Amino acid sequence: MKIDTLFIDKAIPLNPEIEYLISRVKLKPRLIENTKLVYDFINDSGDPVSKAKKTLYVTKNKGAVVRQCPGTSFYTCCDYTILHTGTFCTMDCSYCILQAYFHPPVLQYFAGMEMLDQGLEKQFRQNKIFRIGTGEYTDSLIWEKLSLVPEFLVKKFAHQTNCLLELKTKTVNIESLLSLDHNGKTVLAWSLNTPEIISSQEKATASLTARLEAAGRAESKGYKLAFHFDPLVIYPGCEIHYKKVIKQIFDHIHPENIVWISLGTFRFMPKLKQIIEKRFKDSSICYGEFILGLDNKMRYFKPLRISLYKQIISCIKEYAPKLLVYFCMEDEEVWEKCMGFFPKRKGELGHLLDKSAVRHCSLNSSLL
């Protein structure tokens, strides 16, 4: 969705970073002192979520710049580190949890690259491998069209040896990144789905082909890649469709350049259902066989998840037997039945991913 309103926190200095952003957004900014004005502007709309997608608020990050992924109880987490550069998204996926996660949702850009710089310097000084991403509370590369942050991050990560930067996206906004000296430390990651799901549930995102072509271009510039099948959506014929997507990945990309592929079936906080029903009247995505999971999120009935995972994993392994495939938030039974093992110990999954990060991105192996 196109941004049509720009609010900027009055306390933010109009430096080159902000001037660049204003020039890209091409809107006259409304300077405000009180965040409540933005909240009211969004909440007063009949559809606050849509309004929020078109309203950019430039402000300061008042919390931690670097934080641990919250994960969820009972299901195995990958110990990811989040770099907090902004919130929400201009694309409009029906299943997006961010619609229900923020109250209200606000498309925020956190100004102040020096804060990012300081936060990252601390991470770079630690004797530990970190996988750091900006795509948890927003899409990493919607910002590539608006700000210098993605470019800054790629350059920042290039010359250190303990942190991998993962930029996750459903866009093809990589133009400014292609010519950068990334030194193999940035992984460009695409969230993938079947063309059926992309066209019906992922409004305003790039097509599957476009995403894979972009991934191919990134690969040609030496970037390592990752793919995330999350959310996998179960519908009649989905297994065949997902297998076709996997084939397409390997038509475009060499397996050795893929750092990992993650899998996660659609799961959602119960309150998201109402939002989907209200905003996406034609979507039947929440009418699958969902049961209440142990973490109080709705999840597909486990045998259905296991069945789909098995087929997808087996298909990936046909093309790339050594490629690291992992589950995002799954339990012991799913791991055992689908992968034949379970990373039981705390941090074990994270360690597996760290090893792949070290191998693909030439990080310091002595830190493993």
Added chain:
Amino acid sequence: MSNPLHEIKIADIDLADQRYKISLSEYDISFLALSIKETGLISPPIVRPLENKVIIVSGFNRIRAYLVNNETKIPVYKTKPDIDEYQCLLTAITQLSFKRPLTHAELILSIKRLNKFLNEKQIRDKSPAIFNMELNLRFIEDLLNIGALPDPAPALIHNGNLSFKSAKKISLFEKDTIDVFLNIFSKIKASNNKQLEIILHIMEISAREGIKPKDLYSKKIIKDILFNENKDPWLKTRDLRTCLFEQRFPALSKTRKTVQKKITGLKLNKKIKFMPPENFESRDFNISFTAKTHDEFTANIRNLVDALENDSLKEIF
């Protein structure tokens, strides 16, 4: 409004004209008739002259009670002949609402009729004086939406076959779908939560299968349940819910049935409870038993030990 008291012939009352009738309760009038015989009429009905007859504004049951007592005359308050419809309606509603709280069905009927004279905001503002309570705007809008439901909705709401929440829910659907639910709730008897579950499952199955609720309702499996004249409405509700659950959650239902069959195959005595994990998300099966005596305890343990040899037990896990 002060109306003069008259004694009129009951034969002069047009009993068929019920335009001001708000109370939907058709209770046994014999006690009221007896009370009037013993203590007299405490509060006379209000009637409105209309052409050469009078019509009842308030006091339908009192007039019925007089008829039961074989009286030919009754004291009434007669309104002025030129009184307007709105004033009569107000009288009818306030007479009842200041006597007892109106039921949902009566509120719906009252609001629907008032809406011919007042808009939603005016009804809200006047609600304490008319209904003896404050009604908010959203509630009034809900009542109006529900009031627009076709027959037999008012009767179903009145007799409890259609709850207020369910009525509110279906009032937002298109006409064909509304008809489906009115037909269903005419044939079953379910609590509010079960009604909402039935509505939810029908809407979600239809959405997932890309069909209209009308098409789902027309399926033989549903018709066979609803039109079975040998089953009472409560049993039909149970069967319908089971049928809908199996369609809404086919894999889960199948697994539940399979596991239950295997648990039954273990031939555990009735004191032993063997429960699978809820929705099979966790792997924790739960087993418990009760024993009043040492012998009972031993028998349960032996029963469980016997089950260890049963192949069904391994298959469950």
